[in-house]
Amino acid sequence: MKLKIILLLSCSFILAQQSLMGQQDPIVKKIIEEGQNNSQLENLAHELLDGIGPRLVGTPQMLKAHDWAISKYQQWGIQAQKEQWGKWKGWERGSSHFDMLTPRFQTLEGRQLAWNPSTSKKGVTAEVIGLPNVKDSLSFQRWLTTIKGKHILVSMPQPTGRPDYNWEEFATLASFEKMKNQREAQVKAWNDNIELTGYNSRSIIAVLENAGAAGIISSYWSRGFGVNKVFSARTKKIPMIDMGLEDYGMLYRLYESNQKPTVKILALSKDLGEVPTFNTIAKIEGVEKPDEYVILSAHFDSWDGGTGATDNGTGTLVMMEAMRILKKSYPNPKRTILVGHWGSEEQGLNGSRSFVEDHPEMLSNIQAVFNQDNGTGRVVRISGSGFVNAYDYLGRWLAEVPKEINNEIETDFPGMPSRGGTDHASFLAAGVPAFNLSALNWSYWDYTWHTNRDTYDKIVFDDLRSNAILTAILAYKASSDEETTSREKRVMPINQRTNEQEEWPNPRKPRRDGTQN
Numbered sequence: 001m002k003l004k005i006i007l008l009l010s011c012s013f014i015l016a017q018q019s020l021m022g023q024q025d026p027i028v029k030k031i032i033e034e035g036q037n038n039s040q041l042e043n044l045a046h047e048l049l050d051g052i053g054p055r056l057v058g059t060p061q062m063l064k065a066h067d068w069a070i071s072k073y074q075q076w077g078i079q080a081q082k083e084q085w086g087k088w089k090g091w092e093r094g095s096s097h098f099d100m101l102t103p104r105f106q107t108l109e110g111r112q113l114a115w116n117p118s119t120s121k122k123g124v125t126a127e128v129i130g131l132p133n134v135k136d137s138l139s140f141q142r143w144l145t146t147i148k149g150k151h152i153l154v155s156m157p158q159p160t161g162r163p164d165y166n167w168e169e170f171a172t173l174a175s176f177e178k179m180k181n182q183r184e185a186q187v188k189a190w191n192d193n194i195e196l197t198g199y200n201s202r203s204i205i206a207v208l209e210n211a212g213a214a215g216i217i218s219s220y221w222s223r224g225f226g227v228n229k230v231f232s233a234r235t236k237k238i239p240m241i242d243m244g245l246e247d248y249g250m251l252y253r254l255y256e257s258n259q260k261p262t263v264k265i266l267a268l269s270k271d272l273g274e275v276p277t278f279n280t281i282a283k284i285e286g287v288e289k290p291d292e293y294v295i296l297s298a299h300f301d302s303w304d305g306g307t308g309a310t311d312n313g314t315g316t317l318v319m320m321e322a323m324r325i326l327k328k329s330y331p332n333p334k335r336t337i338l339v340g341h342w343g344s345e346e347q348g349l350n351g352s353r354s355f356v357e358d359h360p361e362m363l364s365n366i367q368a369v370f371n372q373d374n375g376t377g378r379v380v381r382i383s384g385s386g387f388v389n390a391y392d393y394l395g396r397w398l399a400e401v402p403k404e405i406n407n408e409i410e411t412d413f414p415g416m417p418s419r420g421g422t423d424h425a426s427f428l429a430a431g432v433p434a435f436n437l438s439a440l441n442w443s444y445w446d447y448t449w450h451t452n453r454d455t456y457d458k459i460v461f462d463d464l465r466s467n468a469i470l471t472a473i474l475a476y477k478a479s480s481d482e483e484t485t486s487r488e489k490r491v492m493p494i495n496q497r498t499n500e501q502e503e504w505p506n507p508r509k510p511r512r513d514g515t516q517n
């Protein structure tokens, strides 16, 4: 009797709940509640981006980030470990400070480039000169004999620090067109001149260094206000820095007006020799099919001009938060749910390619891979990656996602397999159903991607929350699906340019040794 009452009560409770929530799957409901009401994204972002910082391969911060992620997973009751896949040149960024000393004093805005060879604590003070206009490679060789002990400006000075959208808003049409035409002509003249030297903008750096330059100053504007892209140094012994557009342009004008500006470059760093490189792998073991996998994927490494907040801090945080949510709402999955936080994506998908190469036994048992890697925005596009039946399973899984999230997403079936760009491509090349969760760009390409402004303040947490919920639901549905996903590939289209049928991308070797960077 007692039992009956309890049963009746609990039945009516469930019914009442169902009528409130529609026909919603109770696990989906739990996922949404956990993601919305107990989000850990802000804490995680603060610890990772402010506490640890950027995660350039080979740096102590990258290693620290792996250990931090492992300890987070362990706190949540999820097994995690790092897997070594290679070795890299170890390096640690130190103090950078740049001053113009003459014709007047001004501190300059810039960054030493990654893996830059350290200056002494006194720095390197030298006159700043630009590249000459040359007739041919011979005249360039003659000029090279005059550059000993000088800092060389190697980038074209930009005619405007205003992004085009700003010109479009305020300039007269005629003046905007004039600026664009002049800039185009300037770029062409600059490139033609570099070509006459017999080198290109990359190979010329070593030539300048070997000719005795004191330092290299470049400026890689990212087409937004105050934004520069910051990659790696190409020098062996002398400093190579990136300078903000404004100060770079000023130095260039002073050089051109024969003011002979002098600049002190202080750029300290530590060469740490050879260090191991890792992926962090965490998993929630499957109960029914432990040897089948759903993989969540996001590269963990970054460039280090900023703190790698949107490339790919945000993808990382979404995947960690999805795992945390899944552990709470779906702790005993049917298939194993595994997350890969890959190292060295930025130098060529090296972590994920190594994982694919190192785990051949897993490849035929991967139900789906979900990757995220283009900034902080909410997911707006998912391609079927060239699998003809992806519309069926992805469509069914997406149907379980709340409308507010789902309505934003455009799907493209069968779509095409990516050949690179980000880590799901490593899996696609092995024929694994792998999908990229493409985000709304929030000015990603100009303002945050590989820039000095890729920092915490650019994160839009509401969009991340929605992405974590989406990812957790997709992972849950893929893990619990009655069916194994179909891997049937599309007929590849004829390439317009070559007139030949395109081929499915082939697996490519990771670069496992970055010690000779």
Ligand SMILES: [Zn+2]
Residues within 6 Å of the ligand: 299, 311, 312, 345, 373, 374
């Ligand atoms: Zn990225």
